[in-house]
Amino acid sequence: MNTIIIDGLSFALPLFIMAIGGIYCERSGVTNLAIEGLQGFGAFCGALFAVCIAPRFAGDSPVPFYLAMVFAFLGGMLFSLLHAMLCIRFKANQVISGVVINILAMSLTEFMTKQINASIFQAASNKFVLGVSARVTVPGISSVPVLGAVFTNLYPFEPVIALIAFIAWYVLYKTPFGLHLRACGDNPHAVDAAGIEVGKVRLAAVMVSGALSGLGGICFAYSISANFSSNIYSGYGYLAIAALIFGNWKILPTLGACLLFGFARSGGYELVKLLEMPSSYQDLVMVLPYVLTLLMLVFFGRKNHSPRALGVIYDKGAR
Amino acid sequence: MKKHDWIPFFTVFLSLILGIVVIAMLGKNPFLAYYNLLQGSGLAPKASYAGHKGMITDFTSFLNALTPMLLASLSVLIALKAGLFNIGVSGQMLAAAFVATVLVGYSELPAVLAKPLVILIGLTVGALVGGLVGFLRHRFNINEVVSTIMCNYIVQYVVSFFINVFFVDPVSRQSKNIGAAARLTLVDVTVGDYKMDIPLGIVVAAIAVAATVFLLGKTTLGFEIKAVGSGSRAAEYAGIRVGRTRVLAMMLSGGAAGLAGVTYYLGYFSSMQPRVLASTGYDAIAVALLGNSSPIGIIFSSFLITVISKGSTYMSSTAGVQAEMASALTGIILLISACGAYVRERLDRRKEKR
Amino acid sequence: MSDYIIEMNHITKRFPGIVANDDVSIQVKKGEIYALLGENGAGKSTLMSMLFGMYEPDEGEIIIRGEKVKIESPNHATRLNIGMVHQHFKLVSNYTIAENIVMGMEPVKKTFGIFKTLDQKRANEEIRALSEKFGLEVDPTKVIENINVSMQQRVEILKMLYREAEILIFDEPTAVLTPQEIEFLLEIIESLRRDGKTIILITHKLEEIKKIADRCAILCRGKLIDVLDVKKTDTKTMANLMVGREVNFSVDKPAPEFGREILKVEHLTVQNEDKFEVVKDVSFSVRGGEIFAVAGVSGNGQVELADAVAGLLKPSHGRILLNGKDITQASIRSRNLEGISYIPEDRQNVGLVMDLSLSDNLALKNYFQPPFSNGSMIAGDEFVRYSDELIKKYDIRSGQGSGTIVRSMSGGNQQKAIIAREIELDSSLLIFVQPTRGLDIGAIEKIHRQIVEQRSRGKAVLLISLELDEVMNLADTIGVIYNGKIEKIADAKTLTPGEVGEFMMGVGGRHEKA
Amino acid sequence: GGSESAAPEAVQESAEEEAPAEDAAETEAEPAEDAAETPAAEDETAAGLKIAIVSSPSGVDDGSFNQDNYNGILSFIENHPESTVTPVQEPTGDVAAAVQAVADIVADYDVIVCCGFQFAGITSIAQENPDVKFVLVDTFPSDADGNEAEVDNIYAMQFAEQESGFFAGMAAALETKSNKVSVVNGIAYPSNVNYQYGFECGVKYINETEGKSVEVVELPSYAGTDVTGANVGGNYVGSFADEATGKVVGNALIAEGVDIIFVAAGASGNGVLTAVKEADGVYFIGCDVDQYDDGANGDANVVLTSAVKVMHLNVERALEAVTDGSFKGGNVVLQADTDSTGYINADGRNQLSADSIKKMDEAYEAIKGGTIVPAANFNGITPDDFSW
Numbered sequence A: 001m002n003t004i005i006i007d008g009l010s011f012a013l014p015l016f017i018m019a020i021g022g023i024y025c026e027r028s029g030v031t032n033l034a035i036e037g038l039q040g041f042g043a044f045c046g047a048l049f050a051v052c053i054a055p056r057f058a059g060d061s062p063v064p065f066y067l068a069m070v071f072a073f074l075g076g077m078l079f080s081l082l083h084a085m086l087c088i089r090f091k092a093n094q095v096i097s098g099v100v101i102n103i104l105a106m107s108l109t110e111f112m113t114k115q116i117n118a119s120i121f122q123a124a125s126n127k128f129v130l131g132v133s134a135r136v137t138v139p140g141i142s143s144v145p146v147l148g149a150v151f152t153n154l155y156p157f158e159p160v161i162a163l164i165a166f167i168a169w170y171v172l173y174k175t176p177f178g179l180h181l182r183a184c185g186d187n188p189h190a191v192d193a194a195g196i197e198v199g200k201v202r203l204a205a206v207m208v209s210g211a212l213s214g215l216g217g218i219c220f221a222y223s224i225s226a227n228f229s230s231n232i233y234s235g236y237g238y239l240a241i242a243a244l245i246f247g248n249w250k251i252l253p254t255l256g257a258c259l260l261f262g263f264a265r266s267g268g269y270e271l272v273k274l275l276e277m278p279s280s281y282q283d284l285v286m287v288l289p290y291v292l293t294l295l296m297l298v299f300f301g302r303k304n305h306s307p308r309a310l311g312v313i314y315d316k317g318a319r
Numbered sequence B: 001m002k003k004h005d006w007i008p009f010f011t012v013f014l015s016l017i018l019g020i021v022v023i024a025m026l027g028k029n030p031f032l033a034y035y036n037l038l039q040g041s042g043l044a045p046k047a048s049y050a051g052h053k054g055m056i057t058d059f060t061s062f063l064n065a066l067t068p069m070l071l072a073s074l075s076v077l078i079a080l081k082a083g084l085f086n087i088g089v090s091g092q093m094l095a096a097a098f099v100a101t102v103l104v105g106y107s108e109l110p111a112v113l114a115k116p117l118v119i120l121i122g123l124t125v126g127a128l129v130g131g132l133v134g135f136l137r138h139r140f141n142i143n144e145v146v147s148t149i150m151c152n153y154i155v156q157y158v159v160s161f162f163i164n165v166f167f168v169d170p171v172s173r174q175s176k177n178i179g180a181a182a183r184l185t186l187v188d189v190t191v192g193d194y195k196m197d198i199p200l201g202i203v204v205a206a207i208a209v210a211a212t213v214f215l216l217g218k219t220t221l222g223f224e225i226k227a228v229g230s231g232s233r234a235a236e237y238a239g240i241r242v243g244r245t246r247v248l249a250m251m252l253s254g255g256a257a258g259l260a261g262v263t264y265y266l267g268y269f270s271s272m273q274p275r276v277l278a279s280t281g282y283d284a285i286a287v288a289l290l291g292n293s294s295p296i297g298i299i300f301s302s303f304l305i306t307v308i309s310k311g312s313t314y315m316s317s318t319a320g321v322q323a324e325m326a327s328a329l330t331g332i333i334l335l336i337s338a339c340g341a342y343v344r345e346r347l348d349r350r351k352e353k354r
Numbered sequence C: 001m002s003d004y005i006i007e008m009n010h011i012t013k014r015f016p017g018i019v020a021n022d023d024v025s026i027q028v029k030k031g032e033i034y035a036l037l038g039e040n041g042a043g044k045s046t047l048m049s050m051l052f053g054m055y056e057p058d059e060g061e062i063i064i065r066g067e068k069v070k071i072e073s074p075n076h077a078t079r080l081n082i083g084m085v086h087q088h089f090k091l092v093s094n095y096t097i098a099e100n101i102v103m104g105m106e107p108v109k110k111t112f113g114i115f116k117t118l119d120q121k122r123a124n125e126e127i128r129a130l131s132e133k134f135g136l137e138v139d140p141t142k143v144i145e146n147i148n149v150s151m152q153q154r155v156e157i158l159k160m161l162y163r164e165a166e167i168l169i170f171d172e173p174t175a176v177l178t179p180q181e182i183e184f185l186l187e188i189i190e191s192l193r194r195d196g197k198t199i200i201l202i203t204h205k206l207e208e209i210k211k212i213a214d215r216c217a218i219l220c221r222g223k224l225i226d227v228l229d230v231k232k233t234d235t236k237t238m239a240n241l242m243v244g245r246e247v248n249f250s251v252d253k254p255a256p257e258f259g260r261e262i263l264k265v266e267h268l269t270v271q272n273e274d275k276f277e278v279v280k281d282v283s284f285s286v287r288g289g290e291i292f293a294v295a296g297v298s299g300n301g302q303v304e305l306a307d308a309v310a311g312l313l314k315p316s317h318g319r320i321l322l323n324g325k326d327i328t329q330a331s332i333r334s335r336n337l338e339g340i341s342y343i344p345e346d347r348q349n350v351g352l353v354m355d356l357s358l359s360d361n362l363a364l365k366n367y368f369q370p371p372f373s374n375g376s377m378i379a380g381d382e383f384v385r386y387s388d389e390l391i392k393k394y395d396i397r398s399g400q401g402s403g404t405i406v407r408s409m410s411g412g413n414q415q416k417a418i419i420a421r422e423i424e425l426d427s428s429l430l431i432f433v434q435p436t437r438g439l440d441i442g443a444i445e446k447i448h449r450q451i452v453e454q455r456s457r458g459k460a461v462l463l464i465s466l467e468l469d470e471v472m473n474l475a476d477t478i479g480v481i482y483n484g485k486i487e488k489i490a491d492a493k494t495l496t497p498g499e500v501g502e503f504m505m506g507v508g509g510r511h512e513k514a
Numbered sequence D: 001g002g003s004e005s006a007a008p009e010a011v012q013e014s015a016e017e018e019a020p021a022e023d024a025a026e027t028e029a030e031p032a033e034d035a036a037e038t039p040a041a042e043d044e045t046a047a048g049l050k051i052a053i054v055s056s057p058s059g060v061d062d063g064s065f066n067q068d069n070y071n072g073i074l075s076f077i078e079n080h081p082e083s084t085v086t087p088v089q090e091p092t093g094d095v096a097a098a099v100q101a102v103a104d105i106v107a108d109y110d111v112i113v114c115c116g117f118q119f120a121g122i123t124s125i126a127q128e129n130p131d132v133k134f135v136l137v138d139t140f141p142s143d144a145d146g147n148e149a150e151v152d153n154i155y156a157m158q159f160a161e162q163e164s165g166f167f168a169g170m171a172a173a174l175e176t177k178s179n180k181v182s183v184v185n186g187i188a189y190p191s192n193v194n195y196q197y198g199f200e201c202g203v204k205y206i207n208e209t210e211g212k213s214v215e216v217v218e219l220p221s222y223a224g225t226d227v228t229g230a231n232v233g234g235n236y237v238g239s240f241a242d243e244a245t246g247k248v249v250g251n252a253l254i255a256e257g258v259d260i261i262f263v264a265a266g267a268s269g270n271g272v273l274t275a276v277k278e279a280d281g282v283y284f285i286g287c288d289v290d291q292y293d294d295g296a297n298g299d300a301n302v303v304l305t306s307a308v309k310v311m312h313l314n315v316e317r318a319l320e321a322v323t324d325g326s327f328k329g330g331n332v333v334l335q336a337d338t339d340s341t342g343y344i345n346a347d348g349r350n351q352l353s354a355d356s357i358k359k360m361d362e363a364y365e366a367i368k369g370g371t372i373v374p375a376a377n378f379n380g381i382t383p384d385d386f387s388w
């Protein structure tokens, strides 16, 4: 039971932060299929930085870890500029742009990882090895049954994500900027008429999306393999998209969707253990979150509707 | 040629120039690299050939690789015409190929029966998966982008499960090879002194492209698909059954994807890897765009993209440019062509100013 | 310092293929109500958009309060105290009234002394105070998609006032309002003027200009024709100047010759997409040769009624009979074939496939029939032949003829294309919803003539209009709808506009009963 | 196998041992360019060999399996500077694509080194190009029907993984404190089962010779089913590329009290490694190549030792045979007697006690001499009836 909660949370939270990024982007009216590529590129930047600075710190110093998060954040943001440029400046089809960015991110990071390893670290390798991040257990509260598991064996990124998610929620729903952002996804003409530049708001939204995706990416890199390699592209970006659509483009329901994925996944593993199925049945467990999503959408998807202006290229002159 | 049909050519040209710059920066000879791509694809002669090989064998092998790409782009295109994004081409390909492999690939059927049956199964299974996506959209309002992504994963893992449990080949670690009778590529056919792979699938692809041109331009269903794709509410108002049209379009799209699947896994290849989806399905989205969303256009665009991917091994062997460069080049081409709409708009504006 | 608060001198603005404003000069005095009049596409909105900073003029200068300015953005215009209510409202549908009004100038508070937070409470209070001050009652916490058009318009006006606009531009504010609402709006405009505001009013309705405007500029094909002193000019002169020819206001309508009953609606109840009953137990019938007009304030179920008859919405109760045949459960396609033509309210999203060609759109309802198709295949050249024929017959103007993408056509011509297509279907029942909305009087006149012609040919016409004038001019029978119920059905000749207006507001027949 | 670290500190530590890898970066570019500029330069460099190394899909700089082979070529070139090597990478990893990649380039080279099981299907290419020599690592060629074939110009090598696994088992059993050890694999293909069986035999050997009672922990839910369909037990992730599941398996074992895990699971093994690093006092035994650098964990290292297949040595030997004319095709299973299997006992690259190393070196001799024959998937011995 505890394992389900601990592992479920450590999977759900990075997913959630990427989905929040997606919400920002899509609530501003820009379709974002690029999360997969953005998280990979972000993770790449974070990992590269961590590897570069690690020698300056004591082996078990957590500083590289936090700096990696910062740089993943920045790296994702940087790469998202490409999506912003294509979608906002060049008015490209947003779905296509997303797909292209995913293709590019994969080939670029793989290529650069090898190049950098060979030329800078003079050690041929197709991955960056990161130190593992320490896991913390909050004393006291962690011994409460069930609830305690939430505070047990936490990755340091989990509270960070929780904090950022709260800020993101706050900004989106409580601040003027959030108001403008959500308005852009409904009626950009209204935003324009109110004297706010739609392009700028959308640019910011896409950048937030890139940043949060990058953050999610580095968290996965740390929590799953403690290194960066092309294995980072295992489809979690797409899962985040499913989560946010499932969550009807709203933050709290999306959290629910992510937790569902997380617990379905960790629960599935426990189930396998319990049923003592041979390892070849593993694949059937992996299918669980996806089947579950489809089923939930069949039952609850009818009421979902995307932001009104989603995917519509904003053209001032259009009437 | 219509007004701005040359724009894709222009963007490709621009990307190739960018590619030259990048390759030159890596310290390699870009022109040699490009020439190697052509050589590797059998479009230019190589310096030397192995026994029983020649330009013609490279070219048939290139056609073999081109076939699934063409069909997959066609699949994306048909859905696009109905206003739907089929992100699930890869999954539909795998599902169709898996069923065809199990039902026909491992059977003892003679070639005359097996080959048509493989095509038929590919078409049917692809159409069923595609139809399911269309149905979910129509009946339950599930965005097809999500459902196709989910279907991709589901197909990938379920097929992987069956391969690993029932059909695995211990040496190759993928599904057991299918029998030659079922294979849509005739392998190692001796023609004169050459031994070549002859892709029968290219005929299927050619027919499919022609059929799509006909469907979209000349049939009522094509008209309905276009109407639904560009204005579903107006189409409904005009008495077109929007849901049915969407489901049909997705079935056609899935069918094309299924054909891509059988020509890929039972033609170009002869087995499936567990837990791997062909990247063809994703590339096809961009290839369809590059082809200006027209069936004739995608012949050019899939040709181009296949030259790059097919020639990459030879390029990396000869010019010393890493094979990843090929996918980066593809990425650049797609990136720049995504801006085609912008170029068009600017040109329109400029023209009207004058 | 000049007398004028606004001077626009020698303004020229070109769009692809058209000169929207051609050397236009207007001067507006402070505290004046200045009207702009002109046919569709004459360039009125364009001229005002430049004043509001949405476009920049290609040539010419703008002088505000004696100072030459280059208005770069709506934001800039706002700082110059210019506000505009657009022809198409610019509101965020899922936001509250207060959020819409304050957007861009939000009152903020600091949460924990650091985080800049939208002060929802203060916003609501400010809006409430503002609306009371100007007599524009609204509930700031209501969400836009749940309020009616006239309320939305008030929100637009409040948006300007919240930004302390001194110069208020109204672009066709009355097109969507009921007579009573129009009355009320004009009063508001008057009172704003009393407050010292300067008002520019764009409208196609001459009486409105006559009623409140001081001066009126007439635009035609981008050129300024004349500036008139309204007090000294009659509406007829204005109309003739604007259209460039004699305009006939009243419709020549021969005496009715009613045929057999074509449409019969019995106890019809319809729910909208949100499962809300919008048409309640409605019964009426329309005969051949009869124009049955449904009068009513926008949002009282008339669009849903038309949709239900045409098959776009499924009724939850009741029956619809066409030529005696029950079509309640029939598909849209079979209704069309049975003889229903439908000119929908939303011409851009429903009436036309905007990204298809004109010829495709003209054949949108019979592409599957001979000679266009043999059932599964279509004959492209037939499309073009047919469309060339209709283009000529109905004078549909477009850049590239049959091949023109409909999106690039002007609204008036889009409407003409729909009407051409629907009339050519030769259906026994024609449903017109708001057929002349937003069109200039020249175009209106032509459409009215076509409607009457259909009536003369023995067709049944179901006309749904928010324009009381249109209803009074055209109808043989009037049904007034209020809150989803038909309140009154009567011979048009027996009702006065005032009575109809009262029924529309749900207060009709009170004194009769009393 | 696992993979090389890119952490600079690790590189510094191991600078001396890692000389070949460093050279890799330098020497790689030049010969490749030579090849590019003079495609028909065969006559001029007649003395040297034109070598291609084809890998899929992780490339020769994967710091692991492919790279070990590549290093073999590089050290051959060091002794024969007139020879050149071109690395070619096939990106999909599909067996047919791998074979196609070889076919695309076969005309341009004298020797082609093919790394991995994906290349078993090169048989007909080899037969059609008798002048080209092929070195096939980790698999035997198979004919069109999938049967094993021997080809005159293919030198194919497999390794007795059970021997390497045996050393891993010994090391684990000798060093464990909790008396619980475990082995994690990818999928129950023969090579993986060999590692597993060898490991179990190694533990059994120590239990009996040292009087210990070390338990090999198996999670029933991750039991493997080998290619014949038999249940072989062990812990199988079910994939070679699923880091996430690898980590779940690792954590589950650690939760059972296991403190040393031997991992032969490809990229899935990275997940296990992460689990090991996150836990306290748990060690990892690498496989295929020396994985010590991967084990860096802050200032500590979690890699106890690595059980290796010595590929570079054998690739180099095969290339030498081509130059001196003694090259002979054939399929061989390489064992400890040619120093082709073993474990890492170099200073600074393992954390075994001197005592353990002594005992393992003794066992090494016994295996060389054939007195100890560990169980393998298909050698007729099972871990249960293993004895010596």
Ligand SMILES: Nc1ncnc2c1ncn2[C@@H]1O[C@H](COP(=O)(O)OP(=O)(O)OP(=O)(O)O)[C@@H](O)[C@H]1O
Residues within 6 Å of the ligand: A173, A182, A250, A251, A252, A253, C094
């Ligand atoms: N003003 C608010 N006060 C407190 N919580 C809020 C507020 N607005 C939003 N939330 C929280 O955020 C979540 C999502 O908000 P909500 O359902 O209002 O979405 P929304 O953005 O308003 O969507 P839409 O604009 O489509 O109506 C809610 O579950 C709610 O908990």
Ligand SMILES: Nc1ncnc2c1ncn2[C@@H]1O[C@H](COP(=O)(O)OP(=O)(O)OP(=O)(O)O)[C@@H](O)[C@H]1O
Residues within 6 Å of the ligand: A317, A318, C015, C016, C018, C019, C020, C038, C039, C040, C041, C042, C043, C044, C045, C046, C047, C087, C410, C411, C438
């Ligand atoms: N953004 C634009 N791009 C291209 N053409 C435009 C644009 N805006 C307006 N036009 C064209 O400029 C002309 C003037 O348009 P405008 O909207 O100013 O007319 P209007 O007088 O307001 O008409 P209406 O009474 O229909 O509102 C029209 O022909 C219109 O098609």
Ligand SMILES: [Mg+2]
Residues within 6 Å of the ligand: C044, C045, C046, C087, C171
């Ligand atoms: Mg206007």
Ligand SMILES: [Mg+2]
Residues within 6 Å of the ligand: none
């Ligand atoms: Mg809400």
